[in-house]
Amino acid sequence: MSARPRLLSWTLRIASIVFVFALWEWAGRIPVSIAFPTFTAAMSAFREMILDGTFASAYAETIGPLLVGVLLTALGGMLAGLVMGLSPKAEWLGLPLFIVLQASPSAAIIPLITFIYGIGFAAKVFAVVLLSAPVIVLNSYRGIHNTPRSLLEMSEAFLANRRQRIWKIVLPAASGLIFAGLRLGIAQGFTGAVLAELIITPTGVGDLITFYRSGADYDYMFASIFSIVLFASVSLSLLQKLEQRIFRPEMRPT
Numbered sequence: 249m250s251a252r253p254r255l256l257s258w259t260l261r262i263a264s265i266v267f268v269f270a271l272w273e274w275a276g277r278i279p280v281s282i283a284f285p286t287f288t289a290a291m292s293a294f295r296e297m298i299l300d301g302t303f304a305s306a307y308a309e310t311i312g313p314l315l316v317g318v319l320l321t322a323l324g325g326m327l328a329g330l331v332m333g334l335s336p337k338a339e340w341l342g343l344p345l346f347i348v349l350q351a352s353p354s355a356a357i358i359p360l361i362t363f364i365y366g367i368g369f370a371a372k373v374f375a376v377v378l379l380s381a382p383v384i385v386l387n388s389y390r391g392i393h394n395t396p397r398s399l400l401e402m403s404e405a406f407l408a409n410r411r412q413r414i415w416k417i418v419l420p421a422a423s424g425l426i427f428a429g430l431r432l433g434i435a436q437g438f439t440g441a442v443l444a445e446l447i448i449t450p451t452g453v454g455d456l457i458t459f460y461r462s463g464a465d466y467d468y469m470f471a472s473i474f475s476i477v478l479f480a481s482v483s484l485s486l487l488q489k490l491e492q493r494i495f496r497p498e499m500r501p502t
Contacts, residue, residue: 294471309452317376329388350382372444379440380433387429391422431487
């Protein structure tokens with residue numbers, strides 16, 4: 249992309265963000281609700297929560313189970329996607345399960361975790377796994393399953409065995425979709441961690457929302473929500489930039 253289109257793209261992005269924040273400020277000044285603060289009030293609370301360490305301690309509670317859950321799901325999910333992509337029997341058995349999990353309403357399923365894992369660290373990890381697994385598994389499966397037939401025929405022509413085809417043909421060809429699945433899985437896992445904190449275990453950044461809502465401190469509640477949106481947006485943008493640097497355009501999902 250040349251300098252002029254890039255500048256125009258950034259100008260439009262900044263203008264859209266400024267418009268949303270201005271609309272937020274206007275809606276808070278009307279006000280549309282006594283529970284809806286202005287943008288400036290929420291940002292003042294946001295700044296205060298950064299400086300006093302509130303966000304640091306809250307996100308330390310949230311990031312731990314998120315990393316553990318995503319790591320477990322990444323290892324198991326890529327393996328499950330590989331097996332389903334290579335074995336028709338495994339595909340027949342496993343694919344419907346992950347499609348159902350992906351379509352299921354997560355907010356209704358997460359409370360059931362308390363019957364198995366209680367309200368501790370394990371419950372949050374399981375919530376992360378529950379939401380991130382379908383995305384990671386299905387993207388890995390699609391990447392493996394849609395390996396170009398021409399590459400497989402070429403490997404057969406060079407008398408490659410099954411292990412060589414998997415490591416040198418199938419996995420490299422599917423790597424773009426697998427990474428995209430990991431990126432989206434992290435986003436879903438973060439959603440699962442916050443939902444678990446809101447519904448199951450009162451810790452972390454999700455608990456900030458519940459705590460400030462119960463005390464009618466709406467400036468701080470909206471600042472907490474804003475921090476979640478900001479954290480997710482920045483994380484996904486960085487992962488997308490990394491994906492663009494690692495993979496050629498033809499290897500990325502469309």
